[in-house]
Amino acid sequence: MKKIIGILGLALLSSALAQPLRPQSIIVNPTPPQDLQVRVWVDKDPGKTGNPVYQFGENIQISVQVTQPAFVYLFSVRATGEINGILPNAFEQQNFLQAGEVRTFPGIGAPYTFTVEGPAGQDRVLAVASRRPLDVSEIVDIQTGRARIQGESNLARALSIVVTPIPTNDWVTDEAYFIAGQLPPPPPSTGTLSLNSTPSGAQALINGRLVGTTPLTLELLPGRYNLELRRSGYNPLRTAFTIQAGQVTRLNLTLVATPPPTGVLSVESNPSGAQVLINGRVVGNTPLNITLNPGSYTVELRRGGFSPFRTLVTIQAGRTTRLTANLISIAPPPPPVQPVQPVQPVQPVQPVQPVRPPSGSFTYTCQGGTLVVNYISSSQVRLFYDGAFQTLPLVRSGAELVYSNNIYTWEIGQVGRLIVRGQVVLSNCRI
Template sequence: MRKLLWMLLGLGTALAQQISPQGIIVNPVPTDLKVRVWVDKDPGKRGDALYRIGEPIYIYVNVNQDAYVYLFNINADGKIDPILPNPYERDNFLRAGETRRFPPEGARYRYTITGPEGEDRVLAVASRRPLSLGEILDVERGEVRVRGAEGLARALSIVVEPLPDRDWVTDVARYYVGRLPAPPPATATLNVNSRPQGAEVYLDGRLQGRTPLTLGVNPGRHEVELRLAGYQPYRVTVNPRPGERVQVYAQLVPEPRQGTLSVASTPPGAEVYVDGALRGRTPLSLRLPEGRYRLELRLEGYEPYRAEVRVPSGETVRVSARLVPLPRRGTLQLDSRPQGAEVYLDGRFLGRTPLREEVEAGRHELRLLAPGYAEYRAQVEVRPRESLRLFVELVPVRAVLELYLNVEARVFLDGEEVGVARGGYLRLEAPLGEHELTLVAKGYRTLVQTVRLSGNQVLRLTLSPL
């Protein structure tokens, strides 16, 4: 790839036998994560797209699940160029079903074919979690620090090694520059080896021999399986092209020594967790490698059941748990300002604030009542064996008092002057409840009267002359 408005694509054939899903890097474990990469002239991925030098090219990629996607172009001369991420496209997280084009519409860069002639390939790597490519890729400069398909394969193999087997997958798109190559041979070669050697090799279900083994196969998809007594079967799918040589090397894994864990509960239907992982509901029987395990049973409304169990090889360990119901009461602690408010729970009088009461667990309707204050109403939830603490600030309720007097007078409420009844009239607001009303006018006797406000009220009062 050569730089032009950030970078331009270069092409070649020198590494044609090394950049396939089988030859460069392949996940031998079947996975439901899929990635598909193609170029604009070959949406059907026939591998015969032809570009001339100076032509633009667009690369497309799609995933069937949420994944982080990395794209590399491997040139014929062994040079490797990054496509994603790059200095202008750092977001390499694709949602399930999403298809992206590079460069996208309105991008500040473009890809243009510059040569040399031959076959190039675009490698796509999709992973459920981000990969640490700092040793391979310099995003700021748009450079890959390794050269050639083999170098890239070795570097990527190290990066994906810590990942769970089913968390990554690859795909390759092929295209040509200048002219199409001569028709390849009609067959492909399959080299199969294993460690330890001597494993039976099955091709599409038929025994072919033992490792190490070289087979001539028809191009296309084939299922390869290796079997050796005392080891887990090794399976991989290959899809060689005509004339391609595909290497399959299997590091066989010894079969684990296993036992059976049988779990039952009263009542049944409890979730079964083994070492923190949900494995099903009771009753449940599990085949496990021999060893010690943390067992936990969970069922709503019951206390968790926990135990440590040892599963010997070739034996069955039975666990029968009688689950204990959770307590169904909790504590309600309630206070208010002002204190002394009446407390009602689901319409039942509990007492006055402050109070502490044991109540049934669940949701309840809470009401607080106090003279001169607005009613407080709320939904509360009390959890089993837990304490719910609430503090309520009650809101005073006010009323309107209208005064009609025979003279202009100063008006005092509870000892505090609240206004002057000019022309013998005054309108004021006061909290509900009992108040002392005092009227003072020059030349008239002072009038003191108790007023109880339970709502808006009108008072007509007459002051007597001295």
């Protein structure tokens, strides 16, 4: 004998697998007896903790137990409303159980099976236990198992009529639940964020919370989110995105490099209009403000008629470095040599009184600038020129004192002059 038992409808969510789905009971004793109880279950869920799943074509066994001697009646109630009789049946007419006795249908070696068939849905098994035998012939044909009625409400009415003559303390019911067929996959409750950045390795914050570094894949609940990417050397990137259930949101974002911190070089010269070269490259004329990256630079100023000016400057981020240069005028070339006049009779030459070296430090005002000369001793002077101190030994004395180190020459008599590399740079120097 083959018995068909139904299954749960397709609209159920996957949570039904974790928690039993309990429709309203078909028939319940309003005042059940304290000593008589019946318990019915299926072989995949003996503890009755959930909704076990049976595939189409799979056999199923149904077990029942009573706490007191009673007659037991079992019915299959399908989700479609189809009713079938399980016990008693054509092969097992004896449905009286002793207290504590467990009976399984079909039992071992039984000449029949119960097989789960479609359509899909949630079915249940209704057990009715009674101290007195019940006449269910108007409900089900025991020989075929086919019910004479269909639908849960009709079964409830028919059973109410059957148990009406019996005292309420003489009968009780129980139900077991199971799913026939494969449940459809639950609708997706999350969406996927696929996040990439150029360059990669950026910290990702979603709604202010750090979730990882790019590239990154996350499962998120549907909704709108705020995203921030952070990476050293790049500007923070902020954007919003939306997650939809079951869909992949792809974000491929490009970070913008943070410009390096800079400083400002402010260059002035006296006189102005000098050409400015930084590390050998012409960048403009004084007065000049130029933005530079932090570091050290060689600055050179050039202007016709003046000696070149060179110095080293250091630029710091966020600061202005000021450079003011007083350019030194180059003396004009000496006048052409006049024709030699006839020699006049030589007058008696008065002996030349030698010039005695002064002592101490003196500031000379010259044509072309100023010069500070420190007479260290009678045989040596020290002066500051070209951005450095120059020490010159005495090489000749007489009406004029000459100090020289072959590059710089200081001549001093009534007036003084400074010669650099053979050219007069300061002349007519007086204290």
